[in-house]
Amino acid sequence: MLEPKTVLFLAAVLFSAGMYGVLSRRNMIMILMSLELMLNAVNISLVTYSRHWAGQGAGLMGSHSGQFFTLMVMAVAAAEVGIGLAIIVAIYRRTQTADADSAAELKN
Amino acid sequence: MEVIFVISSLVCVLGTVILITQRNAVYALLGLLIAFFGSAGVFLSLNAPFIAVAQILIYAGALAVMFLFVLMFTDTRTRLDRLGLPGAVGARPNWKRAFDPKAVEKAMKFNPLDHILLPQPLAAVIAVAFLLCSSFAIYKLPAAYNEFKPLPDGYDSILFTSGAGAGRLMKYGGTEAVSKTIFEGFPLAFEVVSLLIFAAVLGAVLLARRHLAGIPGTQDVVQPESSESSH
The missing domain is CATH 1.20.5 (Single alpha-helices involved in coiled-coils or other helix-helix interfaces)
Structure with missing residues (x-):
């Protein structure tokens, strides 16, 4: 039997793995990729809660609001990756590296 | 349901492990893709087929291609790599070893540890x-x-029809239910997100443009690296 706790644990595992990626990588693109994994883990837990509490809300707003919120997170993640990659390209053009330390100072 | 969940969560964890261990950025991106497909399967097992398809379209389709683009035209070696410090990917060749055929043969052997991050x-x-x-x-x-x-009343599971003779039941998490939620429940949030994406597109275009007249930050700067690596 599929339990909500199991799915939430999967989400926690993915989130921590993404956190490890964010903390351990030096390349900014890899950091963004790990960040996407963390957002994905949050999406899984949102959908889990949405499915679990679907019958408790009033009407459509209650039954699917978690899934709607997941769609919003996806849209924000897409926008964030677009902006983030554009910033990485801009930094790369100036410093010729995608190393996160190269962006340590904003001036010049 | 359980079978789908077990398989896709294993796929998801496998992709995650590839993502955080691979040194090569393109392999890591492949791991991220695997993890996205796995989590689409998890969404499917949680009765969210629309989210699952959106996940594959947006994450595995659009985002992965965008990442691949930027990976392809940036140099993903770190500054340490380029200075040839030990343990870096493009470490400086050891010439004494390079002229010893036995050592070369040993070094040319595939060692998986070379491809995995510490x-x-x-x-x-x-x-x-x-x-x-x-x-x-x-x-x-x-x-x-x-x-x-x-599942709440009036909804049917997407994968298995629960009730006998359940004639007109909305699929839970299907396109109809989700679109009703968006356009009847939260239309304002939907519009705000469209504004956000518009702003993001404008910002991305502006940031990634080169040679903006009069703005110094947008010119190409090639750093003289020879002074650092010559000694």
């Missing part, structure tokens, strides 16, 4: 601590979380 202890400690804390919180959840509640 674990970072501090990051691992923080991530494992987070995992422990959150799993303790999940373990302590009330008994209501031991089993999924049944």
Whole structure:
């Protein structure tokens, strides 16, 4: 039997793995990729809660609001990756590296 | 349901492991793709088919291609790599070893450890601590979380038809239900997100443009690296 706790644990595992990626990588693109994994883990837990509490809300707003919120997170993640990659390209053009330390100072 | 969940969560974890261990950025991106497909399967097992398809379209389709683009035209070696420090990917060749045929043969052998990142202890400690804390919180959840509640009235599971002769039931998590939620429940949020994406597109175009007249930050700067690596 599929339990909500199991799915939430999967989400926690993915989130921590993404956190490890964010903390351990030096390349900014890899950091963004790990960040996407963390957002994905949050999406899984949102959908889990949405499915679990679907019958408790009033009407459509209650039954699917978690899934709607997941769609919003996806849209924000897409926008964030677009902006983030554009910033990485801009930094790369100036410093010729995608190393996160190269962006340590904003001036010049 | 359970079978789908087990298989896709294993796929998801496999992709995650590839993502955080591979040194080569393109392989890591492949791992991220695998993880996205796996989590689409998890969404499917949670009765969210629309989210699953959106996941594949947006994440595995659009985002992966965007990442691949930027990976392809940036140099993903770090500054340490380029200085040829030991342990870096493009480490400086050891000439004494390079002229010894036996050592060359040994070095040319495929060693999987060359392609895997060294674990970072501090990051691992923080991530494992987070995992422990959150799993303790999940373990302590009330008994209501031991089993999924049944689907609300008027909805049918996407994969298995529950009731006999269930004629006109909306599929839970299907396109119809989700679109009704968006356009009847939260139309304002939907419009705000469209504004956000518009702003993001404008910002991305502006940031990635080169040679903006009169703006110094947009010119190409090629750093003289010869002075650093000559000695």
